[in-house]
């Protein structure tokens with residue numbers, strides 16, 4: 001306590017036109033403020049109260065801005081930004097086998113993963129994403145990139161039963177995973193390791209169970225692409241006599257530390273299985289649309305109480321990492337698909353991009369809402385713009401009218417990693433230059449062989 005009776009804190013974000021807590025009671029303070037200390041939120045409320053109570057090392061005056069929790073991207077292959085546009089307008093199977101897997105075997109190396117992930121981190125933070133859940137190869141290099149920029153991330157080492165860029169002999173996958181897990185003994189706590197089994201059609205049941213056991217032993221999130229296409233459901237049905245979700249349930253894979261990416265082709269009974277096992281789902285709508293995989297039954301999954309987050313998937317199937325456009329589309333497409341304009345409200349979709357995503361990743365206790373005791377991951381959106389004026393309902397504007405380019409400031413653990421639309425502590429033009437240099441080789445190899 002200071003002589004003036006004020007409590008010293010590291011940061012005070014005040015005079016924001018609106019603060020959306022995105023917690024269970026969905027409080028909105030207009031105007032509002034957030035105080036944080038040592039990376040943790042210590043107060044959220046009306047700005048007059050917080051200004052009276054706290055003296056901050058740094059105070060941000062946020063008139064014209066809206067403050068909300070950092071967005072959570074629950075499904076990314078961040079390094080694939082270097083493959084953006086190399087396989088457009090194809091169905092998943094053709095896209096993967098004819099374009100992506102050959103390109104990956106040729107180019108994916110540790111430096112590729114580091115550069116591609118750094119590039120994606122720049123795109124993500126500038127668009128208000130503070131946490132991403134990744135899955136790729138040489139995943140230590142993705143962790144290095146997230147650490148460098150200051151983001152929070154769940155980093156999934158890829159596991160498959162065929163040769164990959166980092167495990168040419170699939171029999172050696174255990175060595176790769178052990179080295180990956182070991183590397184996390186030296187990382188900040190905002191980075192957590194995970195395993196990403198590619199899919200039920202590319203991993204054997206034994207591999208799935210082995211990876212899940214390892215995740216259970218270490219308390220890690222297990223990730224997998226599930227029921228993404230009708231082809232997958234047929235293939236798994238013919239191999240194992242049951243659907244992908246039922247197969248995973250029978251193998252003991254589904255629980256609250258399992259994240260199912262996609263879950264497009266799931267019936268009512270499978271939705272109940274996901275809900276009862278408390279497995280999470282990443283809704284990757286734009287990727288599912290672009291690959292014409294289908295439209296997931298999101299309203300039914302929300303109704304069943306499944307923890308659901310939004311995911312972009314990688315840049316080779318989306319082709320961006322923009323959670324604002326995912327929110328806007330998710331709030332609209334299911335209305336048309338289910339002939340019901342009341343489904344997927346703006347509030348439900350915003351909650352998926354924040355609290356729902358955090359819960360699906362098992363991080364609901366530390367991020368996803370602005371509450372005392374949670375980490376200070378926040379985003380300030382500049383609302384003083386023609387396309388956001390006048391404003392009657394901040395949630396409506398955020399989901400239906402705001403753009404990722406409206407994000408002005410971003411904090412992770414109370415550290416400003418974007419100030420005034422500029423990424424801090426990173427030479428972004430150098431990253432872009434290196435990406436262009438590498439792309440020249442990729443272009444020559446893939447398009448002028």
Ligand SMILES: CSC[C@H]1O[C@@H](n2cnc3c(O)ncnc32)[C@H](O)[C@@H]1O
Nearest residue numbers: 077100135136158159196198225314
């Ligand atoms: C271990 S995950 C990385 C692996 O997955 C590939 N991939 C990217 N997007 C998708 C998708 O939507 N479905 C299936 N596989 C996908 C990526 O190219 C890597 O090979």
Ligand SMILES: [Zn+2]
Nearest residue numbers: 225261313314
């Ligand atoms: Zn994916």
